[in-house]
Amino acid sequence: MKIQKIRYLSSRAAWMFLLLFALLLIFLTVFTATAVREGRPLFFAVAGYAVLGAAAYVFYRWIYRPYLESAKVLRLFLTGYTIDALFDQKVLLSPEIEEMTQKVEQIMNTDELVNATKKQAQYLALQNQINPHFLYNTLEGIRGETLNAGLENVSKMTEALATFFRYTISNVENLVTLEEELTNVNNYYIIQRYRFGERLNLSVEYDPESEREIMSCKLPKLTLQPIVENAIYHGIERKIGDGNVSIKIETTATRLIITISDNGIGMTEERLREIDDKLSRTILDYIKPDSEAHGGIAVVNVNNRIKLLFGEEYGICMYSTQNVGTDVEITLPLVKKDTGK
Numbered sequence: 001m002k003i004q005k006i007r008y009l010s011s012r013a014a015w016m017f018l019l020l021f022a023l024l025l026i027f028l029t030v031f032t033a034t035a036v037r038e039g040r041p042l043f044f045a046v047a048g049y050a051v052l053g054a055a056a057y058v059f060y061r062w063i064y065r066p067y068l069e070s071a072k073v074l075r076l077f078l079t080g081y082t083i084d085a086l087f088d089q090k091v092l093l094s095p096e097i098e099e100m101t102q103k104v105e106q107i108m109n110t111d112e113l114v115n116a117t118k119k120q121a122q123y124l125a126l127q128n129q130i131n132p133h134f135l136y137n138t139l140e141g142i143r144g145e146t147l148n149a150g151l152e153n154v155s156k157m158t159e160a161l162a163t164f165f166r167y168t169i170s171n172v173e174n175l176v177t178l179e180e181e182l183t184n185v186n187n188y189y190i191i192q193r194y195r196f197g198e199r200l201n202l203s204v205e206y207d208p209e210s211e212r213e214i215m216s217c218k219l220p221k222l223t224l225q226p227i228v229e230n231a232i233y234h235g236i237e238r239k240i241g242d243g244n245v246s247i248k249i250e251t252t253a254t255r256l257i258i259t260i261s262d263n264g265i266g267m268t269e270e271r272l273r274e275i276d277d278k279l280s281r282t283i284l285d286y287i288k289p290d291s292e293a294h295g296g297i298a299v300v301n302v303n304n305r306i307k308l309l310f311g312e313e314y315g316i317c318m319y320s321t322q323n324v325g326t327d328v329e330i331t332l333p334l335v336k337k338d339t340g341k
Contacts, residue, residue, distance in 0.1 A: 010067065017059060024052055066090070160190040168222065175335065178249070178256075179215035181224045185247070188225050192232055199242050200232065206249040214249055217256050218335040220305050227260045227299055227316075227328050235264020235326055256332040263325040272320050279303050279316050299328070306332065 032045040070089055164187040167180075182204060189202045206214050228245055236243030248259045267275075278300045303316040310333050320326040 021052070021056065024048075028052065156190065160187040163187045164191065168225075175218040176221045177215060178217045178219060181219060181221070182215075182247070184222075185224050185228055188228060189245075196232075196236075196243070200236065201242065201244045202228075202247070203244070204247045204249070210251070213336075214251060216336055217251070217332075219256065219258075219332050220302070220309060223302055223306070223330065224258070224260065226302055227330070230299055231260060231262035231264060231326065231328070235262040235266070237264075239264045251334060254334050256334050258330040258332070260328045260330070261325060266322040266324050266326055267320045268322055272318060275299075275318055279318065306330070 028045060028048045031048065032042065034040075035042055035045055073089060164184060167184045167187070186202070189200075193200055224247065228247075231245050232243070236245070243262065243264060245260065245262045248261070250257045250259075299316060306315050314331050314333060317329045317331070318326065319329070
């Protein structure tokens with residue numbers, strides 16, 4: 001392990017400094033012992049100790065401590081806990097490292113990286129070898145046949161399913177209006193109602209006086225449906241009795257806050273900590289299929305996308321109590337439809 005560490009210039013520099021420091025300390029010790037034995041003044045010995053101590057202090061403040069801070073930032077970046085801090089370092093190893101960091105920042109700010117997660121819905125379709133147009137046409141055909149047979153309930157379900165898939169797979173854009181997202185959630189709810197019946201209920205709460213302004217707010221596409229889906233499958237499906245999912249929408253001067261709550265089975269503290277750990281990090285592995293995804297983009301991926309688009313101060317927080325329910329709070333910047341963003 002020690003031989004492996006010698007590969008790094010930082011380890012070599014540290015060993016060289018320690019070796020030089022040890023040699024100077026030995027020299028001063030011998031010089032002091034000789035001066036004492038011969039009865040000479042100790043002025044030069046004291047001055048030597050002072051210079052050596054000052055050099056050690058300067059090395060610690062100017063080199064070692066900044067190095068520890070940079071190493072900490074890099075470890076946090078590698079584990080996904082921070083991205084912005086990588087580009088805000090006060091001290092860098094060399095001009096080349098600074099240029100490399102700036103290059104990484106430029107790459108991360110390109111549309112290619114930011115839009116990578118937009119491919120996930122399309123990826124899911126390709127993964128299952130689904131042709132979207134074939135799917136739409138088939139569902140429309142089924143709907144037409146059910147209407148002719150007088151099966152209105154089946155027709156409504158098929159229409160909701162076709163609309164849901166069309167929204168999910170086609171035209172995966174950066175931002176959509178909150179109204180569009182809620183319409184997609186409602187279509188998903190209609191589909192689930194045919195499975196759960198009256199046992200499943202969905203409500204949306206917001207200030208009606210600000211409806212037009214709230215509905216024009218923009219957010220990443222497929223932000224709400226995966227969380228509603230998780231609430232149903234992981235919370236309500238295994239619950240005895242009625243299941244309620246509520247979406248509460250609030251705005252501040254600069255933020256859009258959406259809380260999705262369910263009265264399902266909740267989760268243990270250990271499981272909640274595991275999820276919180278994933279949500280606190282920004283994982284750059286977007287298109288790889290997530291084992292936690294259930295028919296939509298996983299909550300962790302939604303959180304990653306929000307952080308990449310808007311910054312680390314935004315994203316998802318979860319709160320849960322076992323046998324009581326779960327709250328998922330989504331914090332977004334207040335982006336209006338007419339801003340052109």
